[in-house]
Amino acid sequence: MVSRRRLLAAGAAGGAAALVPAGWAASGRALAAVASLDAGDIPKYVAPLRIPPAMPAVGTGPERDEYVIAVRQFRQQILPRPWPRTTVWGYGSTAHAGSFGCPAPTIMARVGRPVRVTWVNQLVDARGDHLPHLLPVDPTLHWANPAGGVEHRDRHGRPDGSPQGYRGPVPQVVHLHGAHSAQESDGHSEAWYLPAARDVPPDFAVTGGAYAEFRSRFAERYGLRWAPGSATFEYDNDQRPCTLWYHDHTLGLTRENVYAGPAGFYLLGGDDLPDGVLPGPAPERDDPPNTAYHDIPLMIQDRSFTADGDLFYPGGYSSHPDGPVWVPGFSGSTMVVNGRTWPTLTVQRRRYRFRLLNGCNSRFLLLSVTANATARPARPVLPVWQIGSDGGLLPEPVPHERVALGPAQRVDAIVDFTDVPAGTELYLVNEGPDGMYGGGRPGVDFAPADPRTTGQVLRFVVSDATGVDPSVPPEQLRLPSHPRLGPAQRVRRLSLNERRSGDSTIMLLGVLDERGRGLPLRWSDPPTEQPTLGDTEVWEVRNFTRHVHPVHLHQVQFEMLGRGHSGSVRPEPGDRGWMDTVLAYPWEVTRIKARFDRPGRYAWHCHLLEHEDNEMMRPLNVLPRGAAEAGDGGAAAGDGGAAAGDGGAASAPAGPGSASTPTG
Ligand SMILES: [Cu+2]
Numbered sequence: 001m002v003s004r005r006r007l008l009a010a011g012a013a014g015g016a017a018a019l020v021p022a023g024w025a026a027s028g029r030a031l032a033a034v035a036s037l038d039a040g041d042i043p044k045y046v047a048p049l050r051i052p053p054a055m056p057a058v059g060t061g062p063e064r065d066e067y068v069i070a071v072r073q074f075r076q077q078i079l080p081r082p083w084p085r086t087t088v089w090g091y092g093s094t095a096h097a098g099s100f101g102c103p104a105p106t107i108m109a110r111v112g113r114p115v116r117v118t119w120v121n122q123l124v125d126a127r128g129d130h131l132p133h134l135l136p137v138d139p140t141l142h143w144a145n146p147a148g149g150v151e152h153r154d155r156h157g158r159p160d161g162s163p164q165g166y167r168g169p170v171p172q173v174v175h176l177h178g179a180h181s182a183q184e185s186d187g188h189s190e191a192w193y194l195p196a197a198r199d200v201p202p203d204f205a206v207t208g209g210a211y212a213e214f215r216s217r218f219a220e221r222y223g224l225r226w227a228p229g230s231a232t233f234e235y236d237n238d239q240r241p242c243t244l245w246y247h248d249h250t251l252g253l254t255r256e257n258v259y260a261g262p263a264g265f266y267l268l269g270g271d272d273l274p275d276g277v278l279p280g281p282a283p284e285r286d287d288p289p290n291t292a293y294h295d296i297p298l299m300i301q302d303r304s305f306t307a308d309g310d311l312f313y314p315g316g317y318s319s320h321p322d323g324p325v326w327v328p329g330f331s332g333s334t335m336v337v338n339g340r341t342w343p344t345l346t347v348q349r350r351r352y353r354f355r356l357l358n359g360c361n362s363r364f365l366l367l368s369v370t371a372n373a374t375a376r377p378a379r380p381v382l383p384v385w386q387i388g389s390d391g392g393l394l395p396e397p398v399p400h401e402r403v404a405l406g407p408a409q410r411v412d413a414i415v416d417f418t419d420v421p422a423g424t425e426l427y428l429v430n431e432g433p434d435g436m437y438g439g440g441r442p443g444v445d446f447a448p449a450d451p452r453t454t455g456q457v458l459r460f461v462v463s464d465a466t467g468v469d470p471s472v473p474p475e476q477l478r479l480p481s482h483p484r485l486g487p488a489q490r491v492r493r494l495s496l497n498e499r500r501s502g503d504s505t506i507m508l509l510g511v512l513d514e515r516g517r518g519l520p521l522r523w524s525d526p527p528t529e530q531p532t533l534g535d536t537e538v539w540e541v542r543n544f545t546r547h548v549h550p551v552h553l554h555q556v557q558f559e560m561l562g563r564g565h566s567g568s569v570r571p572e573p574g575d576r577g578w579m580d581t582v583l584a585y586p587w588e589v590t591r592i593k594a595r596f597d598r599p600g601r602y603a604w605h606c607h608l609l610e611h612e613d614n615e616m617m618r619p620l621n622v623l624p625r626g627a628a629e630a631g632d633g634g635a636a637a638g639d640g641g642a643a644a645g646d647g648g649a650a651s652a653p654a655g656p657g658s659a660s661t662p663t664g
Contacts, residue, residue: 090263172262240578245299279414331434384402406437553602604618
């Protein structure tokens with residue numbers, strides 16, 4: 001019998017709407033014909049870059065800033081006119097109907113001042129009935145599965161025979177990526193909730209398995225009980241100033257929920273440098289119209305479209321009676337920055353700060369600034385000065401010819417246009433691959449993205465400066481120093497693995513067996529990563545796959561200690577700051593160090609959203625001191641002196657008992 005997974009959609013008709021390269025497709029049956037938009041037909045650099053405004057607050061009391069933010073369905077001009085507007089989902093303030101957008105308005109926060117957000121799932125129509133997903137949903141993955149009822153939620157579902165897959169009310173839960181959040185405010189994958197719609201079938205689960213527990217915890221801590229169809233989270237902002245972002249995190253549905261649009265920046269500001277040293281300002285609440293911004297977030301995403309201008313995602317629109325099938329990776333055919341394809345930004349002859357975010361599902365970006373949009377190899381004409389990574393400023397500015405950015409990673413950068421003649425046109429180009437990334441150099445180890453389409457991102461048009469630029473040139477910039485983490489109490493040896501699952505190949509996190517081989521584990525296997533509250537740990541992640549995986553830990557910003565065959569190669573200068581998402585290269589050991597100082601249930605996962613949605617995620621439970629750690633791997637520092645200091649060589653092999661021995 002032919003498994004339905006063998007009938008995996010290989011890509012769109014015509015090949016232009018979606019690229020699922022051979023390395024990704026488990027097998028290659030063509031999809032039923034879908035009239036798809038050829039990305040080469042879309043004119044570039046027509047519309048100006050959108051700069052997301054600051055999110056309107058509903059309250060700014062002495063204690064905290066308060067927001068009520070919903071996810072809604074609306075239409076946005078993503079393609080240039082005369083293409084129609086695209087139906088998308090996005091966040092906005094419920095008190096300001098005009099604030100909804102993709103990306104959403106930016107939440108502007110300050111270190112030390114908490115932010116409370118009530119996140120409302122408003123994926124309902126004007127009558128209050130639920131809206132189905134914009135994209136085909138494979139109901140057979142291990143996912144939220146609301147149709148399974150309370151008994152079978154957060155499990156594998158059944159195909160329901162619809163060519164569009166699951167058509168019921170859509171679960172949502174928001175994760176503030178990179179935040180040092182308490183567990184109840186973290187946006188756990190099983191803390192999802194359906195909209196409070198009129199027509200939710202009575203046998204459906206309306207919340208995920210973790211929702212009630214976190215609702216109680218929040219009520220206990222703050223005396224506020226979540227209303228149906230919503231969750232209220234509090235962000236303490238007790239971390240370094242940095243560039244965070246918020247997006248959906250629903251179990252087994254994140255790839256399609258995020259692809260449909262809901263995402264936004266969260267800029268955590270602070271006093272790490274005096275005002276004016278770095279280029280600014282960024283948008284603030286109640287700015288007068290036509291305020292000039294020199295601190296600009298850039299959310300870079302790849303998207304494909306149907307001929308009607310709707311979002312296209314493969315795996316659906318299939319004639320197969322069982323409905324849509326999960327795809328192991330996805331590359332869109334266009335590049336979208338801040339919600340518009342190939343926009344243009346007029347810059348003055350001065351310095352700009354760009355908060356670069358790779359918001360793609362599974363595309364890796366290799367970015368540079370060039371004078372020629374299509375020449376490859378790209379010839380960079382201006383350095384991109386990296387001043388920060390995911391978790392804050394670097395020890396010192398790092399000039400890059402090319403910036404590598406994996407999904408969910410941020411690079412805080414300065415580009416100096418001061419000496420560029422007015423009238424010059426420059427381009428932000430991308431030489432990452434149109435498909436799975438295994439590391440290496442573009443044009444040598446892999447073909448760079450199509451220079452006519454996905455190899456281009458954004459155009460800069462340089463104009464004369466209208467005022468003085470008080471910011472410090474990046475080559476003279478001194479960044480504040482920050483203490484490093486202390487010695488580790490434990491070394492944990494972990495693995496990234498490739499396994500056959502039916503007729504697909506899926507990627508799994510895991511531990512190591514007693515012979516040092518990868519022992520893959522699924523989301524539902526007993527937890528193995530259970531640090532003790534307050535402990536600092538070194539994680540050695542061995543990648544036994546052919547692909548680069550962006551590994552993301554919730555709760556913490558971590559330090560990178562090393563990579564390479566034994567994990568002893570010193571990190572590149574751009575990786576010497578704090579990170580929440582690290583690239584693990586094939587066959588290498590990626591060593592990181594983190595301190596876990598909040599108790600509770602979290603997760604770590606691959607941030608290729610297709611992988612994350614199909615089991616490449618594991619619990620990360622921080623246990624109170626003295627709690628039992630059944631099945632917990634790792635060695636105490638005393639066992640063979642495995643704890644590694646900063647930047648040291650790979651830790652010595654730990655003594656007996658260092659290999660994890662998970663139960664189950
Ligand atoms: Cu992965």
